[in-house]
Amino acid sequence: MRLLRSIKQCARIRSFATSSTVPNPLKSELPGTAPSHRSYIFLHTPQPPSDYAAKISTPVQRALLLKAVKWGGSVNFSWSKEQPAIPARPPGEEKLQEYYLTAFSSTRGCLEIPNVSLTNADEVEARLREHVEPAEDIAASSSQDIHLYVCTHGARDCRCGDTGGAVVKAILEELQKRRELDPVGPSHRVKVAEVGHVGGHKYAANVLVYPHGEWLGLVEPHDVSQILDAVLAAPSRPMAASEAPLCPSHWRGRMNLSKEEQLELYSSFHGS
Template sequence: MSLSLPRALLRTTRTFTTTCRSSSEDPTTKKEKPLYGTAPSHRSYIFIHASEPPFSFPARLSTPLQRALQLKVMKWGGTINFSWLGPPKSTGGGPALTAFSALGGRLEVPELNMDNMEEVAEVLERHATEGPLGSGTSDEIHLYVCTHGARDCRCGEMGGAVLRALQEEVARLAKADPLGIASRIKIGEVGHVGGHQYAANLLIYPHGEWLGMLKPEDVPIVLARVLDSPVRPYTSEDAPIVPSHWRGRMGFAKDDQAQLFQSLYPNSLLTPSID
């Protein structure tokens, strides 16, 4: 069965508007710490398709399926989270998964349940450590915005604003060119990714790029950079897709993220201009 949340745990964005600290505060400036090197290290990011969007999640969301799979994939560098790309297709079984890895690109798993847990975990490990398990793994671009407002109101407010801006801009681009690459962009929401002080946070896959401190006005240039980039996992040969908002990259430890950024921008404590 798909992930279903009790009504008592549902939240609305209205909950966050009265007490939320301004997302315009720049934590990197205040603490004199760079934004780069703040993405959690992971070889593979695995999204469990939830039946409710993240603004409905409780502050901390955990299920037996998620915990069981996390124990298996964390051994080789996998990370689990809950995502929302619209109402999931009902299969009568467990939730579907979308996984991305630095070696394998995108992998779709139609169903996860306790009976196939071992098999799914083995497939995910092979995808992360051996490479693509099939053709056409990177024909789509997935953009995930953290909108988990019950965990931190900044993600609910600024994340929600950036999500809406992305949806509007992608719709505009797809209407202008129905057969263009914008038509292959999927916009989703994701639960807590770590670093809510950097809201809005955007995860770009299969590239594996993590961006932070985004605002709605940043969306057009971010999308332009994404659409102008190869649709594949990024490597050490690739510069950050948007340097001024770059948190890090899939397949890189935090120290390696910082080293890559500093090698390209040696005189920058923070991030360079987006222009």
């Protein structure tokens, strides 16, 4: 029954995608749907989310999540052709798997750790926990890179695979076009990766913008140029709790804000 319902949902999404002029009734639901988190942590995988099982978990991911969830950390998997990744261990050696890690917090921006395993998981978790503590100067310690993470976990829900995959393709094509027109322009700061399940299948495509901490939903390929314009115009740092939502028509929420705080923020700028 669940599989049949998912198939019907995907059919409706594909039908809707053929007409971009039809308003999506789900847009009114978007604000406040980003899960509350102080840090989002990505373990780089050597295979794309299109190859992930419907539910993906590994010993290292579980070890980090077990502790990180207590202080507001969330652990996911990401992939791109450009990001560094450690080759996968063969079946039966999952406990020996190592990862390159990228994490973002609302206080310190981006953190990269090149080698994470079960042997140093406690030490890594301590660094991640420290990374959510206040910093004196975020701008001075942060890279100017902008990271766009798109959920393309099709085995979890085909809407993410279909719409997410199309949005990734559109982003990469738009970035290539901009870079050809301006070889030294700001588009070179944008890094694109695909990620596993983030929650909210019905809001596909879901795009996570870091270090800003903004979550966007119901993104379609024709939205990409406008979203890139907005992201590139914003400072490359975690957004403060009082700043206006980025891309309000697609805004799901912001890192380090509860559902209630997200709704209040959205209403203060875009309330009726």
